[in-house]
Amino acid sequence: MKINVNNAEIKISAGDVKQFPRERLPQIVLSGRSNVGKSSMINALLGRKSLARVSSSPGKTVTLNFYDIDGKIIFADLPGYGYARRSRDTKRGFSTLTESYFLKNPSSDLIKLVIQLIDVRIGPTEDDLMMIDFLSKSGLPFIVTATKADKLSPSKLIETVSNIEKTFFSGTDIRVIPFSSVTGQGKQELWKLILKAAE
Ligand SMILES: Nc1nc2c(ncn2[C@@H]2O[C@H](COP(=O)(O)OP(=O)(O)OP(=O)(O)O)[C@@H](O)[C@H]2O)c(=O)[nH]1
Numbered sequence: 001m002k003i004n005v006n007n008a009e010i011k012i013s014a015g016d017v018k019q020f021p022r023e024r025l026p027q028i029v030l031s032g033r034s035n036v037g038k039s040s041m042i043n044a045l046l047g048r049k050s051l052a053r054v055s056s057s058p059g060k061t062v063t064l065n066f067y068d069i070d071g072k073i074i075f076a077d078l079p080g081y082g083y084a085r086r087s088r089d090t091k092r093g094f095s096t097l098t099e100s101y102f103l104k105n106p107s108s109d110l111i112k113l114v115i116q117l118i119d120v121r122i123g124p125t126e127d128d129l130m131m132i133d134f135l136s137k138s139g140l141p142f143i144v145t146a147t148k149a150d151k152l153s154p155s156k157l158i159e160t161v162s163n164i165e166k167t168f169f170s171g172t173d174i175r176v177i178p179f180s181s182v183t184g185q186g187k188q189e190l191w192k193l194i195l196k197a198a199e
């Protein structure tokens with residue numbers, strides 16, 4: 001797939017399942033705790049400073065923001081979970097909007113890849129593990145990325161990522177891909193996986 005990543009725009013900031021896009025375009029989803037760096041990852045992937053709004057205070061993004069990339073791919077920026085439980089959160093701890101996206105979305109067959117973000121310095125939280133468990137059981141294609149990689153030295157990063165894989169994901173085929181929105185580390189690898197999934 002040939003794609004012009006410079007041709008990207010926000011499609012809709014959806015607060016309700018009725019507003020989810022209906023086009024038959026592959027959707028790539030960003031999932032993770034509030035403040036983990038989902039919106040920053042979108043900006044980094046697109047080489048933009050502020051297409052996706054980066055939160056100054058965590059827990060702000062309660063809408064599900066869809067971005068159109070060159071009319072070929074849709075990025076879905078899920079509301080962050082795990083920050084001061086909201087009354088509209090479900091038992092799982094996700095927002096009702098996130099739950100609708102995965103479970104009540106008429107276009108859920110268009111979900112081609114879920115990019116699950118964890119903070120490399122924190123490792124997967126209980127909420128992250130719950131989400132990863134949900135994704136595994138749902139059969140949705142997903143990858144795990146450890147973001148804010150720039151916060152660790154290169155050697156510490158390798159050690160940390162391998163520890164996370166050993167501690168939490170041994171016996172699975174889950175790999176942890178280091179990423180940084182600041183340095184762009186992991187960007188190429190991620191784009192490869194995105195394009196392959198969207199094909
Ligand atoms: N050093 C560093 N900081 C990052 C990175 N990614 C995000 N941040 C910072 O982390 C904070 C949160 O980033 P966001 O992209 O808004 O996080 P989010 O996951 O979209 O948060 P919500 O929208 O609240 O769910 C911001 O201050 C970012 O500048 C990264 O790779 N490295």
Ligand SMILES: [Mg+2]
Pocket residue numbers: 038039040053054055061077
């Ligand atoms: Mg955000």
